[in-house]
Amino acid sequence: MSDFVLETKNLGISFGGLKAVQDVNLKIKKNEIYGLIGPNGAGKTTVFNMLTGVYQPTTGTFFLNGEELKGNTQEKINHKGIARTFQNIRLFNNMTVVRNVMVGLHSAPEFKCTLLESLLRLPRHFRVEREMRERAKELLEIFGLLDERNHLAYNLPYGKQRRLEIARALATSPKLLLLDEPAAGMNPQETAELMDMIRFVRDHFDMTILLIEHDMSLVSGICDRLTVLNFGVTLAEGDVTTVLNNPDVVKAYLGD
Amino acid sequence: MTSLLQGLKNIKWKHYINYIAVGIFAILFTLMTFGGSLPQSTLYMLEEITMNILLSVSLCLVVGFLGELSLGHAGFMCVGAYMGGKLAVILSKTALGNGVLSFVFCMLLGAVVAGAAGFLIGLPALRLKGDYLAIVTLAFGEIVKTLFQNSSSESFGGPVGLRTPRFDKQYLFIIGFALVLLALFVIQNLIRSKHGRAITAIRDNEIAAKATGINVTKYKLLGFIISAAFAGIAGVFYSFSHNYVKAEVFDYNYSIEILIMVVLGGMGNISGAIISATLITVLNTELQTILTGDRAVLKDVIYALILIAIVIYNNAPALRSFRERFTPRAFVRRLLAKRKGNAYNADDDARWDVVPTKIDMDEVLSVDLKVVESTMRPDKEDKSDE
Amino acid sequence: MDFIITLVNGLSLGGVYAMIALGYTMVYGIAKLLNFAHGDVIMVSGYAILVFLSFDPILAIICATLFCMLLGIAMERVAYRPLRGASPLAVLITAIGVSYLLQSLAQIIFGAADRYVIVADLGSITLGEVKIDVGTIITLGASLVIMMALSLFVKFTRTGRAMVAVSEDRDAARLMGININRIITITFAIGSALAALAGLFSLFRVPTIMPTYGAMPGIKAFVAAVIGGIGSIPGAMLGGILLGVVECICNSTPLAPYTIAIEFAILIVILLVKPTGILGKKRREKV
Numbered sequence: 001m002s003d004f005v006l007e008t009k010n011l012g013i014s015f016g017g018l019k020a021v022q023d024v025n026l027k028i029k030k031n032e033i034y035g036l037i038g039p040n041g042a043g044k045t046t047v048f049n050m051l052t053g054v055y056q057p058t059t060g061t062f063f064l065n066g067e068e069l070k071g072n073t074q075e076k077i078n079h080k081g082i083a084r085t086f087q088n089i090r091l092f093n094n095m096t097v098v099r100n101v102m103v104g105l106h107s108a109p110e111f112k113c114t115l116l117e118s119l120l121r122l123p124r125h126f127r128v129e130r131e132m133r134e135r136a137k138e139l140l141e142i143f144g145l146l147d148e149r150n151h152l153a154y155n156l157p158y159g160k161q162r163r164l165e166i167a168r169a170l171a172t173s174p175k176l177l178l179l180d181e182p183a184a185g186m187n188p189q190e191t192a193e194l195m196d197m198i199r200f201v202r203d204h205f206d207m208t209i210l211l212i213e214h215d216m217s218l219v220s221g222i223c224d225r226l227t228v229l230n231f232g233v234t235l236a237e238g239d240v241t242t243v244l245n246n247p248d249v250v251k252a253y254l255g256d
Numbered sequence: 257m258t259s260l261l262q263g264l265k266n267i268k269w270k271h272y273i274n275y276i277a278v279g280i281f282a283i284l285f286t287l288m289t290f291g292g293s294l295p296q297s298t299l300y301m302l303e304e305i306t307m308n309i310l311l312s313v314s315l316c317l318v319v320g321f322l323g324e325l326s327l328g329h330a331g332f333m334c335v336g337a338y339m340g341g342k343l344a345v346i347l348s349k350t351a352l353g354n355g356v357l358s359f360v361f362c363m364l365l366g367a368v369v370a371g372a373a374g375f376l377i378g379l380p381a382l383r384l385k386g387d388y389l390a391i392v393t394l395a396f397g398e399i400v401k402t403l404f405q406n407s408s409s410e411s412f413g414g415p416v417g418l419r420t421p422r423f424d425k426q427y428l429f430i431i432g433f434a435l436v437l438l439a440l441f442v443i444q445n446l447i448r449s450k451h452g453r454a455i456t457a458i459r460d461n462e463i464a465a466k467a468t469g470i471n472v473t474k475y476k477l478l479g480f481i482i483s484a485a486f487a488g489i490a491g492v493f494y495s496f497s498h499n500y501v502k503a504e505v506f507d508y509n510y511s512i513e514i515l516i517m518v519v520l521g522g523m524g525n526i527s528g529a530i531i532s533a534t535l536i537t538v539l540n541t542e543l544q545t546i547l548t549g550d551r552a553v554l555k556d557v558i559y560a561l562i563l564i565a566i567v568i569y570n571n572a573p574a575l576r577s578f579r580e581r582f583t584p585r586a587f588v589r590r591l592l593a594k595r596k597g598n599a600y601n602a603d604d605d606a607r608w609d610v611v612p613t614k615i616d617m618d619e620v621l622s623v624d625l626k627v628v629e630s631t632m633r634p635d636k637e638d639k640s641d642e
Numbered sequence: 643m644d645f646i647i648t649l650v651n652g653l654s655l656g657g658v659y660a661m662i663a664l665g666y667t668m669v670y671g672i673a674k675l676l677n678f679a680h681g682d683v684i685m686v687s688g689y690a691i692l693v694f695l696s697f698d699p700i701l702a703i704i705c706a707t708l709f710c711m712l713l714g715i716a717m718e719r720v721a722y723r724p725l726r727g728a729s730p731l732a733v734l735i736t737a738i739g740v741s742y743l744l745q746s747l748a749q750i751i752f753g754a755a756d757r758y759v760i761v762a763d764l765g766s767i768t769l770g771e772v773k774i775d776v777g778t779i780i781t782l783g784a785s786l787v788i789m790m791a792l793s794l795f796v797k798f799t800r801t802g803r804a805m806v807a808v809s810e811d812r813d814a815a816r817l818m819g820i821n822i823n824r825i826i827t828i829t830f831a832i833g834s835a836l837a838a839l840a841g842l843f844s845l846f847r848v849p850t851i852m853p854t855y856g857a858m859p860g861i862k863a864f865v866a867a868v869i870g871g872i873g874s875i876p877g878a879m880l881g882g883i884l885l886g887v888v889e890c891i892c893n894s895t896p897l898a899p900y901t902i903a904i905e906f907a908i909l910i911v912i913l914l915v916k917p918t919g920i921l922g923k924k925r926r927e928k929v
Contacts, residue, residue, distance in 0.1 A: 052467055078469035090464035092457045103457040106450055107469040115478070118449035119442055125449060132450065172469050325731050327738075380914055386730050387676040388913055391864060395906035402903040512738055519735055553746040553754075553853075560743035564721055564736050571732035572724040 005030050005208040006176050010060035021046050021232040033209045035223035042229040044212045048178050052084050053077040081175035085165040093154035100153050101136035104171025143167045159190050179211040183218050195222050274440050282433035289426055303497040305537045306432025307490050312517035312533040313439050314486035320524025322479040323459030325390040329514045331397030332484040334506035335373050336366035336491025338404055338412050341420035341501045348421045363492050370488020371481045378480030394508050404503040422499030439486050516563050646772055648894045654778040656886025657785030661840040662863030663878035665833030671809040671873035672829045678737035681860010682744040683710050683834050687841030688851035692759045699762050707838040714834025748853040756850040777846030789879050865909045871922025
């Protein structure tokens, strides 16, 4: 077993000759909250996209608990234990809140139910449906969404949509959770609540979290360690205070 | 009394409403035929109706639930009609004759071959979306039509068409009803299961579905195969009912007519698809006697106008708030709120009346260029300072 | 010699396809919608020429073109503009509805039977052993001139450049002060005018029209636009001419009955191998 939940080795990708991201080396320990920051267009979301199989890295590779995941399809990577949220929220808008979470539970081995069993309405179908719903409700309760469970995801207020996305990601029982700008569009109070929630998720679900964020109060408040990307390359890495006081980082953010 | 009411309340009636409605009509008409009070023309109409319900319900799976626009549904039907019809011709010369058993074999063959064609069309659906896929399905339908048109006269009759033995029984329409019930059983049970949930998740947001661990390949193909198989069955039924299969019938106008049934039925609404298929078939048959010659297209004008109006009404962004107040759904909601005296929760169902949102225009915008540009000029003001 | 005739025919048919394809590709690039009813504008043009032909052929052509432009603008105004911002699938279904509507209206007004429209008896010329219809040559020449003019228009006029801007990024173009509605209206007008001319040139080839006259050429032109790379003006020309030549060559071989199937098969293969077409730009979905 590897010491690190996630380890990337020289991860990089180029689009048509342009190196969007190069040589990213992340080492994330269990139960760590790890921040990935950097100016707009630094390649942070591209890193997420590589880690979840949306893009195939052109160089380097990455490991989850020592197992190489590069080259797998998105759903396979999710089954192996990486779940994510999106910068621009992507919910199943025309489905109810509880069903959004149930989709997340789809691949869990305990909820296995073949197509034939579902079509013929064998007992297992009913049991699985009932249990999935119960589990989904438990998750929704944790995230304070139980009362809205029968609303369409589309009609939830913004902050709750963000929470629902996290709940859905956790429903896939990941080992590593990737959060893409979870505090985007939130006011300071909501951000503070979000920080509590992220800590709670780590403790309650025994989770390791990698997050992209622009809100420095959130980053310095909850991250254990950071990596700063700029123009697709690693500018600095280490614990929060050191990194944020690094003159290169300050320069990248505030200009010369 | 109260416990009985409670028990009736607990049954999810809306899950069974389609079976019940179709079943009642089937029984009603069966009794009437054996009572001898149904004219031949009504029997033919019932055959048409059940066939069109099969077609619209199966297309509803792909368009309404999977969210892919298929303009080649008549192509699958064509495959089924020719395959089933040909097998019927062969079997009618054997000991099986023109009996129920050979009917079943023909159905199976039609379903399997059409399902295989559905698999083939599902493959491009994995890579293409929206308009492109619509055109590919249209192309598929036309290719199938052309191939059968140019077949040799010994194989599928070529341009003349294939003469098939009519399953000349008074009760052919009863088999039609049975097939509708079968289609409802399979498609409704599929949709109301975890597998159906996965399919609708793909419809709502394919990227999120993949990230949530849904095997998009598998479910897209599944949707296309099942839909095509039932279209194939409808095709076999066609060959048995019309006793003559001609490729021209299955052109893309037919596909569009089926699509109209699905859209008028409210997109992913199976009851709606059944009702609109029935209404359109009845109207078509009735109007045929009233409107003759070139005036017969008057009904097409009306269909087209209704289609345009419904799609615009259901989807125009500017009409959103208007829509929320003046839809049947909103009306029911208000009524329930008044009766129960509490706020109404959206029922535990997805919203279907709208055309799928899956292909969001913003999502198709180029990201490559944006990566390039923004990497070169990082936006400095936008960043929060500590 | 036969081959040269086939080739010239193919080029001229290709010119017609290219002109329709240009309309498709411009509308698709700028308004981001697949105007399924575009092919039916050809049919409307044919009937308009039929109606006005009793006055004067030139007048008929001008009137038909203007009528089609108005039709295109009206179509966009009534059916597509309310759906701007809605799912493309909704727009596509509406477009199918519009196509259906135009076809059935034409049938009500003019009947389903074929009507003969002989615009002018142009005769044919003989070059060596090759005898070619004047109509074919006019078609070929006119389509080349029109395409060139369109390319220059897009490249060098304010409106043309605004069109490119809108097709690249509608929101950015709006922020730059471009009137999106105006640009889309102009696009539909130009596209419909091209379709009207394509209708005229088709009449040189086969002087009969019926309500479904535009459907197949419309779909084939879309195939051409996709082959060339949708959204690309040179792509539409290339795809159109390629498809026209392939069609005429196929028609002169024993494969003739399968021509349509072959054309559609080419479409499917191209979409699967290179969905962006020959000259199309790559677009990647943003995650």
